[in-house]
Structures are given as structure tokens and as C-alpha cells.
Amino acid sequence: MRLMALRLIHLWLAFFRNSLSRNMEYKMNFILDLFIDAIFYGSYFFFFSVIFSYVDSLGDFSKDAVIIFLIITYLTDSVFVFFFGSNTFQVNRMVVKGDLDLLLLKPVNSLFFISFRYVATYSIISTILLSGLLLRLTYIYPAPIGFINYLVFFISFSMGILILYSLEFLVSCLVFWYKNFSVGGWLCSELTKYSRRPDSIYSGTLQKLLFSFFPMAMISSLPARMLIFGPDYYMLLAQLFITTLALLLTIFVWNQGLIRYDSASS
Amino acid sequence: MIKKYTAVLKINWIHALEYRANALVGVVAILSGLFIEYQIWNLIFLSQGVESIKGFSFQELMIFIFLSIMVGQLKSSWHTSGEMIEGIRTGDINKYLIRPISYFNYHFMMFIGVNSLYYTVYSLLLLVTIIVFPGLLFPSIINIIGFILALSISVFLSYSIYYIMICCAFWFGEVRAIIVAYNLSMIILSGQYIPIRLFPDNVLDIIKLTPLLYLVDFPVSIATGRMPIEDWGFNFIVSIGWCIIMWFIGSLVYNRGIRNYEAYGS
Numbered sequence: 001m002r003l004m005a006l007r008l009i010h011l012w013l014a015f016f017r018n019s020l021s022r023n024m025e026y027k028m029n030f031i032l033d034l035f036i037d038a039i040f041y042g043s044y045f046f047f048f049s050v051i052f053s054y055v056d057s058l059g060d061f062s063k064d065a066v067i068i069f070l071i072i073t074y075l076t077d078s079v080f081v082f083f084f085g086s087n088t089f090q091v092n093r094m095v096v097k098g099d100l101d102l103l104l105l106k107p108v109n110s111l112f113f114i115s116f117r118y119v120a121t122y123s124i125i126s127t128i129l130l131s132g133l134l135l136r137l138t139y140i141y142p143a144p145i146g147f148i149n150y151l152v153f154f155i156s157f158s159m160g161i162l163i164l165y166s167l168e169f170l171v172s173c174l175v176f177w178y179k180n181f182s183v184g185g186w187l188c189s190e191l192t193k194y195s196r197r198p199d200s201i202y203s204g205t206l207q208k209l210l211f212s213f214f215p216m217a218m219i220s221s222l223p224a225r226m227l228i229f230g231p232d233y234y235m236l237l238a239q240l241f242i243t244t245l246a247l248l249l250t251i252f253v254w255n256q257g258l259i260r261y262d263s264a265s266s
Numbered sequence: 267m268i269k270k271y272t273a274v275l276k277i278n279w280i281h282a283l284e285y286r287a288n289a290l291v292g293v294v295a296i297l298s299g300l301f302i303e304y305q306i307w308n309l310i311f312l313s314q315g316v317e318s319i320k321g322f323s324f325q326e327l328m329i330f331i332f333l334s335i336m337v338g339q340l341k342s343s344w345h346t347s348g349e350m351i352e353g354i355r356t357g358d359i360n361k362y363l364i365r366p367i368s369y370f371n372y373h374f375m376m377f378i379g380v381n382s383l384y385y386t387v388y389s390l391l392l393l394v395t396i397i398v399f400p401g402l403l404f405p406s407i408i409n410i411i412g413f414i415l416a417l418s419i420s421v422f423l424s425y426s427i428y429y430i431m432i433c434c435a436f437w438f439g440e441v442r443a444i445i446v447a448y449n450l451s452m453i454i455l456s457g458q459y460i461p462i463r464l465f466p467d468n469v470l471d472i473i474k475l476t477p478l479l480y481l482v483d484f485p486v487s488i489a490t491g492r493m494p495i496e497d498w499g500f501n502f503i504v505s506i507g508w509c510i511i512m513w514f515i516g517s518l519v520y521n522r523g524i525r526n527y528e529a530y531g532s
Contacts, residue, residue, distance in 0.1 A: 028438075028440070029440065029443070032440075032443030032444075033443065035443060035447060036443055036446050036447050036450065039447040039450050039451050040450050042451070043450055043451050043453065043454040043455070044454075046454055046455075047454050047459065047460065049466075050460050050464060050465055050466070051306065051310070051460075053466060054310055054314065054319055054464075055309075055310045055313060055314060057313075058306070058309060059309065178287065181287065183287055183288050183291040186291055186295065187291045187294065187295075190291070190294060190295045190298050190299065191298070193298065193299065193302055194298075194302065197302060197305070197306065200309075201302075201305045201306050201309050202305055203305075203309075206305070
């Protein structure tokens with residue numbers, strides 16, 4: 001088990017080196033991707049600044065808390081893109097074109113390979129910038145934020161990324177059933193919109209749903225809560241349970257998809 | 267000549283019908299987007315205890331956002347612009363250069379054709395809304411006519427703006443990042459999720475100097491009866507003026523670009 005983990009880490013490092021050298025060949029794309037990120041962040045910031053011109057707080061989240069939440073949302077997006085962003089939506093193209101055949105022949109776990117093959121190296125820059133900004137904002141936040149908050153936040157944040165990965169990958173896997181599911185990206189961006197708003201705007205059954213069956217609030221909102229309002233170990237345990245379940249479901253769906261895959265176009 | 271372009275429209279209409287899942291995702295996107303906005307504005311109206319915000323009652327605001335999301339989707343282009351950029355990059359554009367066909371008109375028909383399925387589905391959705399919420403949309407027949415005209419202008423204007431950006435590919439090769447950044451910023455700035463008139467005054471003053479006002483806000487304001495009929499004439503003249511300006515700039519950029527074009531990919 002330990003050996004396998006080490007092997008996969010080495011393999012990922014090789015993917016990283018390869019992706020970095022590929023990306024450095026197209027330096028302009030590197031800059032343009034950062035430009036897109038900046039526009040995306042700016043748009044969301046503007047959206048909430050308009051909202052806050054009409055209201056002082058969104059439930060538990062004050063304006064300062066929402067800004068921290070936004071930075072966490074951007075950071076989630078940035079880290080997700082770094083590890084998985086260039087891979088999840090390759091699934092549709094690979095299945096449609098039959099390129100998956102080549103991948104399946106490789107002596108490596110196919111799910112690992114397809115999930116981690118390309119690393120969006122440009123995201124390192126946005127991740128560093130956003131992390132710095134988050135540290136600064138939490139430092140000047142009116143209420144004290146202790147070390148334990150950061151620790152629990154980090155665990156919750158990592159699980160949030162895995163939940164996001166599972167959702168995006170599961171949607172991508174629909175191609176096995178629909179033969180071509182090019183709208184997967186669009187569908188995912190609509191579904192993940194729920195994670196880009198603080199959970200305090202939702203109420204009742206919907207809020208419960210977002211913390212359980214459709215765990216969008218566990219992607220950014222819960223980590224933000226852990227950081228700002230302190231650890232909630234019950235919710236952390238629930239997040240661990242959901243994350244495990246989501247990952248198991250991803251493996252199951254991927255295997256079921258492979259059974260259905262008939263390599264039609266290759 | 268018209269026959270030539272209606273044939274393009276027909277082909278793309280048939281092609282769009284093959285991917286009915288797109289329309290389904292489109293409907294999910296509208297309803298889901300509206301649902302999230304409903305949650306936010308519901309919280310704002312309740313917490314502030316107000317009956318209206320800048321002249322919008324809660325129900326009016328929801329209808330306005332609903333229609334804005336719909337118009338926003340009809341005027342946006344991911345598919346056609348992607349294909350046009352790819353064409354310039356790979357040399358596929360050559361086939362338009364040797365045929366008696368206008369590059370602008372051909373892709374404009376393609377732009378409408380690709381979105382044609384959405385027009386049908388959204389019209390049905392609109393019809394249901396009119397029946398369920400009588401009086402909130404289209405106060406009179408003239409508003410329906412005005413809306414259709416303003417929507418046509420919005421679609422043409424939007425395409426003309428895309429066309430200018432796409433033609434930059436003659437110099438820069440890959441301008442996809444500009445299109446993505448434009449699409450992302452337009453979601454907020456054109457007023458798809460928050461009506462433009464709720465923006466801060468200084469931002470609104472700048473937007474009034476740009477064609478952005480005529481992409482979403484103008485058709486939706488006519489449909490909801492929010493714009494007095496005596497203001498229509500002036501706004502129609504200005505929006506048509508913007509269409510001519512954008513079309514002219516597009517033609518200029520295209521003509522310059524085509525001289526620069528060396529058909530590398532062909």
C-alpha cells in the first residue's frame with residue numbers, strides 16, 4: 001500500500017514536470033489564464049459588493065466574513081484547477097474520440113491517470129496570491145482566529161476540493177451513458193454555483209440538502225465557517241463521511257462507465 | 267442571397283436538435299440561477315423589512331432576473347466563437363475566402379442556428395411564466411413586439427462584439443481567453459444576475475456610455491414594462507447606432523486581419 005502510494009506520488013511529480021514544461025512553452029496562455037482568473041474573481045467580488053450596498057450581512061456572514069468566504073471560494077477553484085481542472089473534462093473528449101483506449105492500456109490505475117494527467121501549473125501563482133490574501137484578511141478580521149481554526153480549515157478545505165472533484169468527475173462520466181455529453185462543463189458550473197454563495201442565504205430543507213445529499217455547502221462554506229467561527233467537529237466528521245462516500249461513488253461510477261465503454265469511435 | 271444564409275440557419279437548427287440535452291441543461295441553468303438569486307434577495311427583503319428596492323418589489327425583481335438570465339444566455343456565444351477562432355488558427359477560414367459567402371453573415375446565421383433550440387424552449391418557459399404570473403410580463407401587445415425587436419438588436423450587437431474579439435485572432439492566434447473573460451464578466455456586468463439599475467451610480471454612469479445597456483437590460487425593461495414607451499424610440503436609435511458602430515469596427519478589423527492572415531494551419 002505504502003509502495004503504491006509512493007509510486008503514485010512519483011508519477012504525479014512526473015506529470016507535474018511534464019505539464020510545467022508544456023505550459024512554459026506557451027507563456028502567453030499562462031498569463032491569459034491568470035487574466036481569466038482575475039476577471040472571474042473581480043466579477044464575483046463586484047456581485048457581492050452590489051449585494052452589500054443593500055444589506056449589512058447575509059445571515060451569519062458579515063461583509064468581512066463574506067470577503068473571506070469569497071477568497072476561500074477562489075482558492076478552492078484555484079487548487080481544484082491546479083490538480084484536476086485540466087483533466088475532468090477531458091473524459092468526454094476521450095470517450096467520444098476513442099482516445100480512452102490508449103489510457104486503459106497503460107500499466108497504471110486508469111482513474112488516477114485520467115484525474116491527474118495534466119497539472120494546471122499557472123494556478124500556483126493564483127494559489128500563492130490568494131493564500132497570502134487570506135492570511136492577511138484573517139489577521140485583520142475583527143474577531144481573533146486561532147491556530148486550531150487554520151488547522152481544521154485546512155482539513156475541511158482539502159475535503160471540499162475532493163467533493164468538488166467527485167461532482168465534476170461524476171458529471172463527466174455521464175458521457176458513458178449519453179455517448180456525448182459536451183454540456184457537462186456547463187452543467188457543473190451551474191451546480192457548483194450553490195457552493196459560491198455563503199450557506200447562510202439558504203434556509204430550511206435546502207440548507208440541510210446542501211450539507212448532505214447535494215453537499216455544495218461543504219465545498220467552500222463549511223471551510224469558511226471553520227476558519228471564521230471556529231471548529232465544528234460534528235460537521236467535520238459529517239464532511240469526512242460525505243467525502244468518503246463521494247469518492248467511493250466516483251470509483252464505482254468510473255468502473256461502471258468502463259464496462260459500458262465500447263470504444264466506438266476509435 | 268437570403269436563401270443561402272437561411273440554408274445555413276436550417277442546417278444549424280437541425281444540428282442543434284440532435285443535442286437536445288443542451289436545451290435541458292439551459293433550462294436547468296435558468297431555473298437554478300434564478301433559485302439562487304431568489305434565496306439571496308429573499309434574505310435581503312426579509313432582513314431589511316422593505317417592500318421594494320429601487321422600485322422593484324420582490325416578485326418584480328425575480329421576474330426581471332428570470333428574463334435577464336434567459337436573454338443573457340440567448341446573446342452569449344461559446345460554441346460559434348470557439349469554432350471561428352479555431353478556424354482562423356487552423357486555416358479552416360480559407361474555405362470562406364474562396365466562396366461567395368460573407369464570413370460575418372455565415373457565422374451570424376450559425377450563431378442563431380446553434381441557439382435556435384433555446385429560443386423554442388425558452389419561449390415555452392416564458393409562456394408558462396406569463397400564465398402563472400399574469401400582469402408581471404408584457405403588459406400589452408406592443409411590449410411583446412418591442413421585446414422581440416430589442417432582443418434581435420441585442421443578439422446582433424452581442425454577435426458584433428464577439429466578432430471584433432474573434433478577428434483579433436488574425437494577430438494573436440489564440441484569443442479564447444479574451445472570449446472567456448468577456449463571457450464571465452458579462453454575466454454580472456450586463457445585468458444577468460443583478461439588474462443594472464441596482465448597480466452603484468458611478469458604475470451605472472460608465473455602463474450607460476457603453477453598449478452593455480442594450481445587451482440584457484434594454485429588452486428586459488421593455489418586456490417588464492419598466493421602460494416608458496416614450497423612451498423606446500431614443501433607446502432603439504442608440505442601440506441600432508451601437509450595432510452599426512460595432513459592425514463597422516468588426517468589418518474594419520476583419521479586413522485588416524485578412525490582409526495579415528497567412529493561413530499557417532492550412
